[in-house]
Ligand code: ATP
């Protein structure tokens with residue numbers, strides 16, 4: 001019998017395609033050339049890749065046509081299929097928001113009662129409004145939702161927003177956020193032992209890649225007189241590496257910093273006399 005392969009569904013083209021392919025590449029998985037194909041496979045990992053419209057991915061995962069998939073949480077929740085999130089992936093970040101024309105005064109959620117609302121997300125929006133006890137006239141449209149108020153089709157819209165520039169260009173302002181979303185790895189709930197083992201291997205790599213992205217490797221020269229203070233500022237994986245420099249009275253200190261605390265700590269290090277600070281990206285990080 002041929003060895004088992006895990007089948008993953010990713011977006012064929014669109015906002016998630018490039019980051020999904022890059023994530024696999026960063027995990028050391030090389031795909032056979034097949035950009036315009038429906039299906040390809042990896043040369044060096046037991047993985048088969050299907051390129052699909054994002055809207056279809058939850059259904060394929062529910063039906064086990066694909067074992068796993070990469071899709072925005074917004075699509076997963078809209079489709080309401082039997083597929084669970086294994087790992088959020090940190091790209092494709094956006095929010096599903098209510099927007100109204102900037103020329104109307106918005107009076108809170110209650111003011112939407114009885115209004116015409118256009119959206120491509122009738123499932124999520126319908127559930128949200130029902131939970132809040134608000135009845136509206138919901139219109140499902142499949143694209144260009146942002147033009148609906150301008151052409152008199154709707155009083156408000158619910159659409160995906162990232163920078164807000166599309167809303168702005170259409171004279172709309174964002175007034176409520178219904179859902180925050182990012183790309184997620186989803187799975188079919190039943191995988192045989194072989195496929196589960198491949199998924200575990202893939203997840204291990206994905207987590208190492210994600211961790212590496214959030215961390216930087218830092219090298220600096222420290223005057224020995226302030227070495228202790230400088231070391232206390234650096235978290236490091238265990239503790240920083242300290243090596244003597246050729247120049248007496250100085251040491252080289254190496255450590256790992258998370259992106260969030262980065263600027264704050266750099267300033268403090270400089271204040272303690274650290275010099276020649278180098279910050280370099282980390283490719284993989286396994287703890
Ligand atoms: P497909 O042809 O696969 O159906 P699509 O047109 O439905 O593609 P895209 O516009 O490529 O979808 O968006 C894919 C996903 O990217 C969205 O479902 C969402 O999770 C995420 N996303 C991130 N930022 C935005 C944004 N500003 N607008 C729309 N989607 C965004």
Ligand code: ZN
Nearest residue numbers: 053054055056
């Ligand atoms: Zn789509």
